Amino acid sequence: MERHEIAIIGTGPAGLEAAITAKVRNKSVLLLGGKNLSTKIEKAHMIKNYLGLPEISGETMQNSFRTHLEKMEIEITEDRVNTVYAMGDYFAIQGHSGMYEASAVILACGMSAARHFPGELENLGRGVSYCATCDASLYKGKSAVVIGYSKKEEAEAEFLTEIADKVYYLPMYQEEAAVNDKIEVRAGEKPLAIEKKDQKVQLITESGFMEADGIFILRDNVAPSQLVPGLTIAQNQVTVDRGMKTNIPGLFACGDITGAPYQYIKAAGEGNVAALSAVKYLADIK
Amino acid sequence: MERHEIAIIGTGPAGLEAAITAKVRNKSVLLLGGKNLSTKIEKAHMIKNYLGLPEISGETMQNSFRTHLEKMEIEITEDRVNTVYAMGDYFAIQGHSGMYEASAVILACGMSAARHFPGELENLGRGVSYCATCDASLYKGKSAVVIGYSKKEEAEAEFLTEIADKVYYLPMYQEEAAVNDKIEVRAGEKPLAIEKKDQKVQLITESGFMEADGIFILRDNVAPSQLVPGLTIAQNQVTVDRGMKTNIPGLFACGDITGAPYQYIKAAGEGNVAALSAVKYLADIK
Numbered sequence: 035m036e037r038h039e040i041a042i043i044g045t046g047p048a049g050l051e052a053a054i055t056a057k058v059r060n061k062s063v064l065l066l067g068g069k070n071l072s073t074k075i076e077k078a079h080m081i082k083n084y085l086g087l088p089e090i091s092g093e094t095m096q097n098s099f100r101t102h103l104e105k106m107e108i109e110i111t112e113d114r115v116n117t118v119y120a121m122g123d124y125f126a127i128q129g130h131s132g133m134y135e136a137s138a139v140i141l142a143c144g145m146s147a148a149r150h151f152p153g154e155l156e157n158l159g160r161g162v163s164y165c166a167t168c169d170a171s172l173y174k175g176k177s178a179v180v181i182g183y184s185k186k187e188e189a190e191a192e193f194l195t196e197i198a199d200k201v202y203y204l205p206m207y208q209e210e211a212a213v214n215d216k217i218e219v220r221a222g223e224k225p226l227a228i229e230k231k232d233q234k235v236q237l238i239t240e241s242g243f244m245e246a247d248g249i250f251i252l253r254d255n256v257a258p259s260q261l262v263p264g265l266t267i268a269q270n271q272v273t274v275d276r277g278m279k280t281n282i283p284g285l286f287a288c289g290d291i292t293g294a295p296y297q298y299i300k301a302a303g304e305g306n307v308a309a310l311s312a313v314k315y316l317a318d319i320k
Numbered sequence: 321m322e323r324h325e326i327a328i329i330g331t332g333p334a335g336l337e338a339a340i341t342a343k344v345r346n347k348s349v350l351l352l353g354g355k356n357l358s359t360k361i362e363k364a365h366m367i368k369n370y371l372g373l374p375e376i377s378g379e380t381m382q383n384s385f386r387t388h389l390e391k392m393e394i395e396i397t398e399d400r401v402n403t404v405y406a407m408g409d410y411f412a413i414q415g416h417s418g419m420y421e422a423s424a425v426i427l428a429c430g431m432s433a434a435r436h437f438p439g440e441l442e443n444l445g446r447g448v449s450y451c452a453t454c455d456a457s458l459y460k461g462k463s464a465v466v467i468g469y470s471k472k473e474e475a476e477a478e479f480l481t482e483i484a485d486k487v488y489y490l491p492m493y494q495e496e497a498a499v500n501d502k503i504e505v506r507a508g509e510k511p512l513a514i515e516k517k518d519q520k521v522q523l524i525t526e527s528g529f530m531e532a533d534g535i536f537i538l539r540d541n542v543a544p545s546q547l548v549p550g551l552t553i554a555q556n557q558v559t560v561d562r563g564m565k566t567n568i569p570g571l572f573a574c575g576d577i578t579g580a581p582y583q584y585i586k587a588a589g590e591g592n593v594a595a596l597s598a599v600k601y602l603a604d605i606k
Contacts, residue, residue: 047371050371051585054368054369055583058368058369082340082344083337083340083341083344083592084372085333085336085340085385085388086372086373086381086384086385086388086588087372087373087384087388088387088388088391088392089391098372098373098374099371099372101374102371102372102374105374274562276560276562276578276579292562293562295592295593295596297341297592297593297596299585299588299589299591299592300589302371302585302588302589303585303586303587303588303589303592304589305371306369306581306583306586306589307581307583310581310583
């Protein structure tokens with residue numbers, strides 16, 4: 035497997051700035067995220083305090099960022115990362131679409147606003163999963179509940195129907211779910227908690243409960259505590275020093291994932307620092 | 321005297337971003353610095369990694385920053401700051417052209433590359449001064465040596481001739497000094513050390529020594545250790561936490577003055593954080 039020098043997870047301002055700075059320093063960069071860059075920026079009406087881009091709409095800002103990537107010939111590998119494993123002298127990155135390797139990793143995947151359901155973390159790997167692509171094979175002939183936090187999770191639910199016998203889908207967004215007829219959509223159902231019951235898991239909802247062999251919780255962001263085993267977290271934020279170093283050597287974090295203020299230029303500034311710290315780390319381990 | 325909510329010292333990316341963010345948060349801002357913004361940026365040939373402004377020349381970047389200030393109706397008060405005094409619930413700021421007051425202060429005045437001369441700090445206030453405007457009156461009928469690190473210091477030397485009897489001027493830059501004929505220019509003279517001798521001070525140079533009642537050392541940046549009495553410094557950098565707080569309540573620092581990497585977007589990101597920390601500080605002391 036190709037081992038990249040620096041893998042960057044996230045395509046908001048922190049990840050993009052980290053990517054262009056790493057590229058300027060001639061590192062091989064794997065930039066993992068969405069081609070639409072940042073949903074948060076895309077929806078921003080007007081940004082007033084990104085120095086050098088006065089009174090800019092989110093859309094125009096996205097275009098400036100995209101132009102910058104193009105000029106630097108940086109490509110986005112469209113994938114979502116489920117888990118990053120620190121292997122000692124490299125990192126193994128498990129994405130929904132594949133595995134990747136890198137000598138250093140920069141986490142720039144934004145803030146996870148989601149709270150966990152009671153019982154969720156306790157049953158992770160014991161009926162609760164964050165990745166249909168990764169774990170679908172465990173549900174051959176079985177039943178699964180999929181909680182999708184954005185429309186793109188519908189494809190994951192549909193993929194599950196190829197293996198599982200029965201798939202329930204709970205859309206956690208406004209738009210109507212458009213899925214194939216193998217899926218039973220339960221719009222309006224509000225999940226409250228997860229309980230293990232014999233070999234099954236139960237999703238407690240406002241209107242009662244649903245029982246299945248597995249529950250897939252598909253959020254936009256994986257909570258940092260789940261993303262990297264062993265990562266030091268405080269109040270759901272990755273703990274970093276002024277060089278954006280985490281407690282794991284070779285692993286850096288920047289942007290909203292490191293905490294407030296949740297501001298674009300702060301995120302970009304941190305991305306720059308994280309990239310240069312990663313460059314220094316690569317030189318040091320050589 | 322008008323008391324500003326936030327005084328920002330420095331007009332590089334850190335200071336400018338701090339100013340626009342403070343303005344967005346409706347604070348009264350005093351922005352102290354040069355109307356030419358940043359000499360360092362002005363001279364930059366090409367900047368590749370300021371996200372959103374791809375492959376930009378220093379001059380174009382300056383223009384983007386200037387446009388941003390104009391759109392936000394932020395004015396620069398052209399002055400250089402000599403000392404910031406923490407007075408308890410406010411700060412007194414001594415500039416070359418006047419005194420200012422603010423409830424919170426953000427230091428964004430860049431890195432001081434200059435090393436002190438042996439004997440310089442020991443004799444500060446005892447014959448050594450950093451500000452002709454501030455201390456000229458002490459030299460009525462006396463003699464002074466002025467060491468100027470940039471062409472704009474020539475005006476300070478000329479001002480001294482209105483009061484002192486004899487002024488020597490040592491230009492520390494390439495261009496020829498153009499000063500009035502009351503000033504004795506000693507181009508090429510290289511200062512090495514300062515010594516106190518009876519009531520006089522001696523400037524030891526490579527070619528011998530010069531004796532005078534006072535020595536004015538006019539650098540572009542005052543060393544942070546001299547700028548704010550009581551400020552915690554390590555390796556000539558202001559010590560800050562992730563919120564850009566210094567050891568003095570109400571005093572924040574951002575940009576090159578807080579240390580490497582010396583990068584524009586890092587400086588801007590820190591300016592944003594410093595401004596928001598200052599806004600929070602103002603709310604807390606109310």
